[in-house]
Amino acid sequence: MVIPKIPFHEKITNVIAAFILGFILLCFSRYSYYFKSQHFVRLKQLEEKNLEIELLNNQKGEILGFVAHDLRNPLNNIEALSQLMLLEDENNIEAKMIGNSANQAKEIINDLLEAVKSEQGFLETKRQELISFLTPIIARWRTNSKREILFTAEPERIATAINSSKLERVIDNLISNALKFSPANKPIEIALNLHHTNVCIVVKDNGIGIPEDLQKHIFKQFSKAGRKGLQGEKSVGLGLHISKRIIERHKGRLLMQSEENEGTAFTILLPLS
Incomplete structure (x- = not known):
């Protein structure tokens, strides 16, 4: 080769x-x-x-x-x-x-x-019937505020896993806001029902509503959307932020729908367990 x-x-x-x-x-x-x-x-x-x-x-x-x-x-x-x-x-x-x-x-x-x-991850929950949970909270607000607060629930028995003290804080905050931003002669409406696989709690007022330009800031911490109530009540801008975090820790959602001079409705959606 x-x-x-x-x-x-x-x-x-x-x-x-x-x-x-x-x-x-x-x-x-x-x-x-x-x-x-x-x-x-x-x-x-x-x-x-x-x-x-x-x-x-x-x-x-x-x-x-x-x-x-x-x-x-x-x-x-x-x-x-x-x-x-x-x-x-x-x-x-x-x-x-x-x-x-x-x-x-x-x-x-x-x-x-x-x-x-509300920034901590773990939340201890317990299954609870929600009509019996909401009724004393609403009765307390009726007594303290002397305002008309309507409550409807369908069906007659709805239960899911909640942290009762945390959820009570959310309900208190939403009712307080509804009273703060609506005239004394207008009722507050609270409804409890089922929506697909979620428990739905709606707190609705017939008050001044939230201006459209402030709605995107409403759940932010120290929100600039914080306003004085109709009686001059002050706001730090933390209540709705805290409420949203608490509901999210329940694996749920807090939604808002508002129209200026017509009123505002906050809807809590919690997974049905």
Whole structure:
């Protein structure tokens, strides 16, 4: 077998081609190593940032807890003193203002604490019949507000898994808003029914409604959609944000439908269990 002789210039060409190919492979491998190392570094930085955020979030909750505890006691004392002053003179306007301000401050503290709690993932629930759950809440609001609150339920028995204290907070917030933004002579309507595979709770008022440009902000934390009520009631802009988070932790949805000068309806959809 005769091996053909390779000309010298072809040998030089092959050597140069091999050198270039080797150089390209070396560059590619170095780039691949650099890319992987940078990706790894970024992943580690992201993990460290996540841990830092989680730590700060926990610290935020602890700080709010301490602040709430330290503020509640003097606020309770202020409220108690205002009540004593009203026992002596029930027409004491200053005492009423002091008591109302202390009560509003306590509500703000409770909202801030609930905003932190609503970010926690696990929610303990228990199966409960909803008509018997809603009836005393509505009766309490009828007594305290002296307003007409209508309640209808179909069918007669509806049960699902809820955290009763958290859901009561949502219902309280929705009824409070309905009373706040509707005239005293207009009723509040609450309906409980089934919608496909969901339990449906609707709280509807016939009040001033929500302007269209504010509706997209209504569930945001410290929402700029927060407005004073018809009697000058103040809002921090946390109530609906907290309510939405609580319902989402129930694996449900909180929906809103509103028309200015016609009224607003909030609908809670909870999975039927």
